Amino acid sequence: MFDWLGTKKGLPLWVSWRLNHGMKKDVEQIFEGIAETRKELLTSWAHEYWGYIERLAEQVAAVSIDGKSLHQEEQKLAVSRLLERTYARGNDWTELFLLDREGQVLISTYEKHRGTVYGSGSVIEPGLNYARAGGKPRPCLYGPYGDPVTLSLGARSSSFHDKMTLLFIFPLTVNGEYAGTLCGRVPNDVLGDLIQRESGHVYPDSGDNYIFMAKPHLNQHIALGTALSRSRFEDRTFTFGENLKDGVTTDWGMVSIKEHTELEIIFTDPATGQLHPGVRNTIDNGSNLFVEFPGYSDYRHIPVIGKGVTLQMPHCPDVWGMMCEGDLEEVYRIRSIRWRFSKLQLLQTLIQAVLVAVLVAVLASAAPVWVTAAAAGVWTLVFGQFVAGAVQRKESRRVVRNLRRINRFIRINAEGKGDLTQRLEPAKFDNDETRELAKWINNMIDSLEGIMLKVKLAASDVLSSQNVMNESAAVTAKSTERVSRKVGDMIGSIRNQLKDIDMAKHSADEMRDTLRLLELQAAEQIAVAQSEVDRIGDKMQHISTKVGDTNDTIRRFMHTVEEIRGVLQVIEEISAQTNLLALNASIEAARVGEQGRGFAVVASEIRKLADMTRRSTEEVHQITHQIYDEAKQAYASMDEGTKVVEEGTQLVAAAASTLQTAQSEDSRKSQVVDEVVNLMERIALVSMENRKVSSDVEGKVQELIGEMDSVRQTSESVESITKFLQQLVGQFKLTESRSR
Template structure:
């Protein structure tokens, strides 16, 4: 019946559960509501801070996209500071290059540090470089403790890191990161002043399914337990150790990653966590509950979920001690119990008193005693019921009434809470808990509204400044556009003049082209005639050249003949000499023959002399003919060169005619281009007019925006005045 609790511990818990078993549906709704509220709160918070980081990414992306890598850090550093102001839970914003080097950080000592494989944040960096935005953690990083807290009062080195990539055109991946102390998560889900079960209610996160952080086992704590910082009702905490019959449950440094939600009696995950991991959800609010890591019976709701861009699946447990949840003793039960005791005691004492009176004084005294006792019992019963029955209820209602009245009419003081210690464990204490929870929620909402109002006020002031600057810029733009339109009109006039001049130039060029064409045609004809004459001269020179060459050949033959004649004369002279010798030897009879021989010898000498003279003459003729041949060859070369020049002249004249045609075509094209420019200029004139009209409309809109900005400023100031009427806990951020 009492299961693992045993009789001594189980009986009072069973009795409390039996007395309040009708409250089971209410308790289920309470835990369902707590769990869903915390899940919604975590998701809303996570999306808000992704939004902060995404806006910052868009603001600095144009600088990081500078492919030269020469972005001026001073240009985008103010954006980091602005996001730090709005995202108050961030303790640091930083930018990493593709080598893991910190290019910029709101914590100056971090700039220049390289995060390689040994860095605690390397696993998240690697995932973001390959898979996009990543919510990494929690993980231990000493730098988080060194930087200091953001909004959480409790602070250590446990860290949650937002990482989003920026991919440059050269495919280098930069990473924009936001550091959040992990204790912010604990504050989000705990909300100490709003706990429905302040003695035990512990909302905590644990690992359900590790995907990126595979080194974290399922069932490992991911958020700080409220029992780590001396908030446990009985004075124990996890740093000093929580005592159980199976030993002391204690952490050395951090609740996160050190604490496993196991039953110390079995060493296994306690059933609530195990069932949540297995089924994705678990609700158990019945006796005897299940054992937590302190071996205390608890009940509650467990659910698994994933935050945006978080690869791992987390679990959330909303628990309460079974004893606290069902310890309620209702007003009705208390009054009935008190009335029963009064009745029993009154009946016992009355019967004794009446019996004594009847025994000693008879029936009359017995009646008098009964009347007196009834009056006394009624009067004292009223006092007892009033003091111990209705008065505590009325006093409690009066306290609640005064509290609500002060909150409602006391200038919105949301720092007040109802003192739970002044209420018994009845319905009034339950109402008090929920009123405190309601006020706590309202304070959180008003705090967010106040922050949002301040943000709107800052944005409004910035908008007002930007509007004023834009208005001035618009006036400057208008003046520049007026100058542009004036210049455009002057350009249109110049273009019209240029078009007229171009048309006149085209007509003149056409006339010049026609005249030049006629002259070139005549020149081509004359040059062609010259070419023909040069051809004829070239033919005559070639023919003369051939004749001289033939003449030289003939004179060479004459020289050969003369050589033969000289040889014949030499032989004749020799024969005449022989004849003279023979005639002298014969004597008188040979005397006539000797005369003939003498004459023949003279004739031979004359022939030789004549041949010599002829040979000299022929030699002179050959020399002169050679000179003439050389001159004729040079003349032939000159005639050939002349013919070539004539042909070249013909080509030049032909090209000149063609170039004139090309020039004319170019001029025509230029005229057409100018006409097109004129058409475009006419269009530009219309566009300029439209731009001028648009600028006037823009100025009107800017004036309207300025008026609207002023109205928003007035509304924002009114809203701030309204919000400032509420008194909030100091430094409360949510």
């Protein structure tokens, strides 16, 4: 019946369970609500801080043109200011830093951390490898892991602090290329603060919410059921019983930690050494709800009940489990007002029955029946009026006193003003519905205080952002006005440019018409010149032919003169021989005497004739020689004329070619002019389009100026609303040291 608890431990718990088993649905709803609320808190917190990182990454990418420019001092200073601004916005950050491509800390909000290199074997290597794996960089929530830098940085938003760390890893891309890694450090105890909310625990004596590993993907070295968050029982500040720092004693040994709960303890049942049923069922089924007797044994071997859920934080590859538990004894220890009044009524009835029976027994033997009956009636009336009434009034006063205490506490905050730092003390209430009511009121006030603190922080953040926006709006308005003036100047310049382009286009049109007229005239003249050149070429060809014929005639004439010179030479030889013969004849005639005198006269005449022939021949020879020389000179002159005629022919051909080229060049000039005119027309069209676009831009700039005025007015309105919101929040007294 009492299962693993045994009779000694099990019987009192079973009695409490039986007396309050009607609360089962309420208890289920309580643990369901706690689990869902804490799960939502974790995921919304993670989304909020990923939002910080993503906006910061966009701003850093806007500062850097490429990854290398992040090493320039001006860009480093700008990025450092961005990191400081984001650090101020997120209260849970303890450091924001930027790694370059090689894994070196380039910029950090923690000066001593700069220059550290995270290479192979570093504490964050698995997270960096996961973020950069697969070719496409992706964000990664890495942890928890132990980091001495976190310990040296100290606490910021959490009252607890150790070296356990969560790291937001966001690969930075510039122009599609990996440029570095943006990292945000958060102490892991922040998770404990989120899910514990110590002052809001419904079960302050035993309630515990903790995270454990359910399905490791990135952190394969972490075993199932290993603690990933701080337990309420870790630190000595928890005073309800033993704590893990000093050790929790069980029949199977002591459960303790050295530094922190995370990664040091696995939630097993010490009796079996296996994962305790709540954790095991949550891992196997994704959720677990068990609120009945006898509960299940936790890592302290204490009967607990509660709700288990699994969750996956944004950009975290591992699946976590979370248990929201309370001791069975505390959950069902309540004793209802109805139960107490029933006990008193039963006791009063029993006492009254015994006393009436004794009274009747005493009087029945000595008094008449009516006296006995009257005495019994009077006794019943007196007992009911004084004894039972006094007890009833006392119990009523207890209930009324507790209700008035609750009423007084609520009345403080009912009018919108009050001290939200105050809490009811459940120990001062009876162990009944009034104590439960006090605990839930405390929980409600705690939640309200947390909300008011967030509203206050948000209002302050909005106001500071509003001031920055006002300054930015003023600067933007001035810049917009300057841009408007520049756009106006640009439009004026474009209009002047259009006028110049129109004039240039007009001039180009005139030049094209003139060139076309000149081209036509030149074409006509070139055609005439071409015809004349062709005719001259024909004449030169005819002259060349005639010169060639003349050269041939002269050559033949010179050949004839040579032949005449040959004949003259023969004649000279004949004349010489005739003269010699005449001389011989004269000699012979003289020898003959008188008989040869007539022959001598004839010989003398022959000699004279031969001499005349000789002289004539010499004269002819001289004349033919002179003719030959002059013919030779004529031949040479005709040869030169032939060369001149050939050169003239070549010049005529060159002139014809030149005329053709000139004609084609004139056509090309016309084409170039046409292209220039077309280009001018296109430039004019583009300029007109630019003028239209510029006019649109000018209109948009004017609209932007109007919008900036509207933004300024809206900003002033938001600022007044924010101040009013701060005034409303200022009506409540809040715990300033509490961050959530």
